[in-house]
Amino acid sequence: MKIESYKEKDTYNIGYSMGQKAKSGEIYCLSGDLGVGKTVFTQGFAAGLGVVDIVNSPTFTIVHEYNGKLPFYHFDVYRISDVEEMYDIGFEEYLEGGGVCLIEWAELIKAILPSDCIKVKIKKDLSKNFDYREIYIS
Numbered sequence: 001m002k003i004e005s006y007k008e009k010d011t012y013n014i015g016y017s018m019g020q021k022a023k024s025g026e027i028y029c030l031s032g033d034l035g036v037g038k039t040v041f042t043q044g045f046a047a048g049l050g051v052v053d054i055v056n057s058p059t060f061t062i063v064h065e066y067n068g069k070l071p072f073y074h075f076d077v078y079r080i081s082d083v084e085e086m087y088d089i090g091f092e093e094y095l096e097g098g099g100v101c102l103i104e105w106a107e108l109i110k111a112i113l114p115s116d117c118i119k120v121k122i123k124k125d126l127s128k129n130f131d132y133r134e135i136y137i138s
Helices: 008-021 038-048 084-088 091-095 106-112
Strands: 002-005 027-031 063-066 072-076 100-104 118-124 133-137
Touching (some): 002 008, 008 038, 008 133, 027 038, 038 100, 100 106
Parallel strands (some): 027 100
Antiparallel strands (some): 002 133
16 A cells, blocks of 8 residues: 655655554565655654654664553664574564554565565655655555
């Protein structure tokens, strides 16, 4: 499914709507170039889950944990050098922890992801306007 976003608030709201519908045990794999709006989407997603904390990208810590209507585990795997690092932080426990996982740059660890992940890809199209995004969900 393709959803169009014409401004940053749209991207946030799309994330929010998906967060409201998220279920325990789901894994969302988020991909897109730098600056495409992954963090904005994630902030909306977290808000939809009822997270009231400020949500930023955990680039240097790999994962941040938040409390909402379900536990929310926000990963940013951009800086990992080997998928084995994911096991060092207890990745499998997060997947089985009864919460919702959202993984930015998930394509970097696709070898260890379950096949039933929900994939979210965000793409820019500058020919339409600077803030325009296409969000693909599969």
